[in-house]
Amino acid sequence: MRFSTLIRHIREGGRNVARNGWMSFASMSSIAVSLFILGVFMLLALNVNKLADQIENQVQIRVYLKLGTEQAKIDEIKRQIGRIPEVKQVTFVSKEEGLKRLKDSLGTEGKEALEGYENENNPLPDGFDVFVFKAQTIADVAKRIGSINDTDPDQPIMGVYYGADTVKKLFRITNAVRNIGLVIVAGLAIMAMFLISTTIKMTILNRRREIGIMKLVGATNSFIRWPFFVEGALIGLGSSVITTAALLYGYSQIVSTSQYDLGLMMIELADWKDVGLPVGGTLIALGTFLGIWGSTISVRKYLKV
C-alpha cells in the first residue's frame, strides 16, 4: 500500500465518523454505556477484592502456652513456628500484654469483670500471634503448631485458636463475591460485543450502496475495508477514552467524599491512581478491540456481494 493511500484511509475513516454523525454517536454511546457498566463492576470487584484481602490479612492464629513455660522453651517454640514455610510472622504476646488487650477489647463494661486482675495475679498464659502468608493455609498451619506438642514431653502448647468457622465463612463469602463479579464482568463484555457488532452492522447496511459503488469503480476489498477499520478503531478508542475519563473522575470524587464515612466502618477504597491503570487500560483496549472487531466482521459479511 502506498503511504498516501494509508493517509487517505485514515482521513476517510475519520471523515466517515463525522459524516455518519448519528450512527457514529449511536455506536459510541452503546460502547460507552457497556464499557461504563463494565468499568463500574471492575471497580466494584477490585474494591471487594481489596476488602477481602484486608479481612483475610487480619486472620491470625493465637497460640497459648502452658502457664509457667520457661523463656528458653518459649524461644524454642517460637523458632519452631517460624520454621513453618507458610508462616509470615510470629509475635510473642506476654501475659501482661494479653491482659491489657483483653481489657481494651472488652471496653468499659468489661473493666468491672476484670477488676482486681493485675499483673501480679494475671490468670492469662503467655502466647504467640501467628500470621500466615495465605489465609487459606491457616487451618493447616494451626494443626502443625498443635503438633509441636507431639515431639515435646512437656506438651507446652495449651491451645491453638484461629476461629475456624469464621474463617471458613469468610472465605465462602469473598470467593462468592469474586466469582459473581467475574461472571458479571464477562457477561457484560459479551453484551457489549453484541451491541457494538449490531450497531456497526447497521452502519454498514446503511452504506451497502456505497460499498457497491466502490466495487463498481474497481476498489479492492482491502481498499474498501480499511476506512471501516479505521472508523471502528476511532469509535472504539474515542468512546473508551471518554468512558475511562468519566469513570475515573467519578470514582475519584466518590473516594474523596466518602473516605471519611467508610473509614469509620474500617473500609478503605482503592485509590483511583491504583485502579486507573488496570481499569482504564482494560476499557480502552477492549473498546478499541470491539470497534475494530465489530467493523471488520461486519464489512467482511457485506463485501461478498
Added chain:
Amino acid sequence: MIEMHDVWKTYPDGTTALQSVNVVIDRNEFVYVVGPSGAGKSTFMKLIYREEVPSKGQISVNGFNIGKLKQRKIPFVRRNIGVIFQDFRLLPKLTAYENVAFAMEVVEAPRRQIRRRTMEALDLVGLKHRASSYPAQLSGGEQQRVAIARAIVNSPAVIVADEPTGNLDPETSWGIMKLLEEINFRGTTIVMATHNRDIVNSLRKRVIAIEKGTIVRDEQRGEYGYEI
C-alpha cells in the same frame, strides 16, 4: 473488445435470462442494446462488467476471460470498464469532484494526477463550475454527467451504460447522448442499453435486439423497431 460465445445465464430461482448468446463487439464501436423489459438486456450488461457470471459459455472483455476470473482479480478488470446507470449511483455525501476523484483514489493514482484528470473529466462533461456541489444540489442531467465523468476518468476501454437517459427529459437526454458520442469518438467502446426510441432512430448506430434471452436482430445503423 467484447466477445460472447454460447453464453447462457440461468438465475438460482430457475429463470433463464439469456440463452446461447453469441456476439462480437469491436474496439471503438457504439452499440445499442434494445428489447422489451425483462428480455435480458440488463443481464447482458451485467455479464460485461462482471456483476454476474455466465452459467455456461465464455465471455472475454478486453482480452480477459471474465467468466473464469478469480474473485480478487475482479477489481482490476472493472477499472477498465466504466459503468453508467439510470439512477446515477453517485455517493450522496461526496461532492461532484470527490465522486469523480474517488474512482481514481481507488486505483491509487498519485494525488496530483487525480486532481488533473478529475478536473479534465469534469470539464469534458461541462461541469467544472459545479465541482464542489453535492449530488442533491445538481439536476438529474448534471448528476448523470458527473456519473459519466466518473466512468471515463480512468480512461476505460469500454463504457457500459444501462439506460443512461431513462430518468431524464428528452432535451437533457440529447445532451448526454452528445457526450457519449464524443467519448466514443475519442476511442472508447460504448455499449448502451436503452428504451429510447427517438435516440436510437435519430443517432444511428449498431443495434442489438434481445428478446426472451436471445439475440433476435443485430444490424449496423439499425432502428429501434419496437412500438412503445
